[in-house]
Amino acid sequence: MxxxxxxxxxxxxxxxxxxxxxxxxxxxxxxxxxxxxxxxxxxxxxxxxxxxxxxxxxxxxxxxxxxxxxxxxxxxxxxxxxxxxxxxxxxxxxxxxxxxxxxxxxxxxxxxxxxxxxxxxxxxxxxxxxxxxxxxxxxxxxxxxxxxxxxxxxxxxxMNVVQDMEPSLKNYPYVNKNLTRNYFMLAIDAGYHTKLIPDSILRGEDPSLITSDINAANAVKKTYIGNYRIFPTPGDIIVYYRNKPVGQNGSAKYLAIVTGFGMVSETFNSIRTYAEVSKIVSHRSVLTTEEIKTKLRTHSSYGVNILKFFDLFSFKRRPIRNDLIENDILVPTGGTTSFGGIAYEYPTKKITKEQFDLILELANFNENLFI
The missing domain is CATH 3.40.630.30 (Gcn5-related N-acetyltransferase (GNAT))
Structure with missing residues (x-):
């Protein structure tokens, strides 16, 4: 075995x-x-x-x-x-x-x-x-x-069967390839990425910091809290984009990375109170109570959005931001950065099925999970 x-x-x-x-x-x-x-x-x-x-x-x-x-x-x-x-x-x-x-x-x-x-x-x-x-x-x-x-x-x-309507853990980790669905990328801050999706840990990170007492890390059903402006629905696929770590020297082109993908199970938009957030996320968030409250204060006008998803697969070969740029998955906005370089669209965005398939190709992904 x-x-x-x-x-x-x-x-x-x-x-x-x-x-x-x-x-x-x-x-x-x-x-x-x-x-x-x-x-x-x-x-x-x-x-x-x-x-x-x-x-x-x-x-x-x-x-x-x-x-x-x-x-x-x-x-x-x-x-x-x-x-x-x-x-x-x-x-x-x-x-x-x-x-x-x-x-x-x-x-x-x-x-x-x-x-x-x-x-x-x-x-x-x-x-x-x-x-x-x-x-x-x-x-x-x-x-x-x-x-x-x-x-x-x-x-x-x-094995090798889809038992239930998606999304459902009865199918896990399989995805019904015959269903029509939307595809998105979700940018995740480096400081939270591996706590939330530990199987996507990078070589330079310390695995001893991700222990079994982090409930959200153990769970297959994940919860992400943010101010994102995408609107996935249950059954849609999200691709994890790990942002360049804050303060790390070097270009995001080579330090931001795509690490895997999951399937959306539930979404909640414009949540404005801690009580509501707490009821929705239970113990499945990697954010502390104070971090959640800070997000609510920062985004008091619109509230926060909450995305629940099943973590399906972590890539062994991880495409970098530059791969996305070279393959027109991230395109120029027409503006410039504060350093005078070309500005590209923010990676939290809807992508096409063809772009998703290209990401899988860049990651050398064997599509045996799609049946």
Whole structure:
């Protein structure tokens, strides 16, 4: 099985043998699964994803299974395909937003290993298990069968299908290529960019600053608060444009960068009070209370706009501002800058489908998410 290494959000790949089986985190698993301790020891050299911030908060073990696997223990056998099995998955009660993060990890590994589906067996007993079932249903899993010996439920998510009307996490991370939609670029200040979209971290940034206690960073469902003058609607695509960092020497042509894209889920315009903003964003903003209030004071005439979106993909090759200029995605305004150079339109703007496709080409993006 191929694995992805994650540098941000305290999620690390660990060998089973590097973990303390006596940690209280594993007590419920020991109670639910007789022989868990022996199984855990046998897996000593295999990998699991772990969040260990002041104690283990989350644990995920996955493995590949093919048509040679025996599924006769299930009331309805699984199809003869390549499966990604979620072997062991637990998140503590305090790790709600970690749930979204880990389902992203699961789906990324399903894509990487080109499986036909993902499945998991789970007891619907305790609150944490019921929470996981809720997450699974949100991300397109449904009950497929049962284990006839243990009465565990078997949930499955098919890959390479669009299950629901967009926008919906049941389709995540796929995009229906047959739908008509609009495309936009959204300029994000460098100081907030990576907290909001940690998978788009740049090489020069310190990953240790983006930890799992930043709720908005963990979430797949993101919230952006600003005074932007674009008007996307649910289902539209937004491309992330990271502004040149304030105070950094050098031209924005080479220091501003396109890092990925997402899908709009909700929009709210001309919000004028902190109470309204707080109700809409909940804990999904990277802005502090004072930063939000400052934005409201600065834009008191029109209020702020709030954009909710699903973070879909971070580019490995990131086009720079100069690429956008050379390919007429950013065009001159006819004016000049304060330094006497050519002024270009602000990057928060609507773009065409052709321009979006060109950005994907510049990023060497494999369009397997569009189905």
């Amino acid at each position: 191929q694995y992805i290494d994650y540098d941000v959000l305290s999620i690390r790949t660990k060998k089973f043998s590097d973990l303390d089986l006596d940690n209280p985190f594993f007590d419920t698993l020991k109670n639910d699964y007789p022989g868990f301790e022996n199984w855990f020891i046998r897996k000593g050299n295999e990998n699991a994803f772990v969040v260990n911030d002041g104690g283990i908060q989350a644990f995920l073990y996955m493995k590949l299974e093919d048509k040679a696997e025996d599924y006769s223990i299930f009331e309805k056998p699984l199809p003869s395909e390549l499966h990604l099995k979620i072997g062991t998955f637990k998140i503590t009660k305090s790790g709600y937003y970690l749930g979204e993060r880990f389902f992203r990890i699961i789906l990324e590994h399903a894509l990487l290993n080109d499986v036909d589906d993902i499945y998991v067996t789970i007891f619907p007993k305790r609150e944490e298990q019921k929470k996981l079932i809720g997450f699974m249903e949100t991300f397109g899993f449904s009950q497929y069968t049962k284990n006839r010996k243990t009465n565990e439920l078997v949930f499955m998510r098919k």
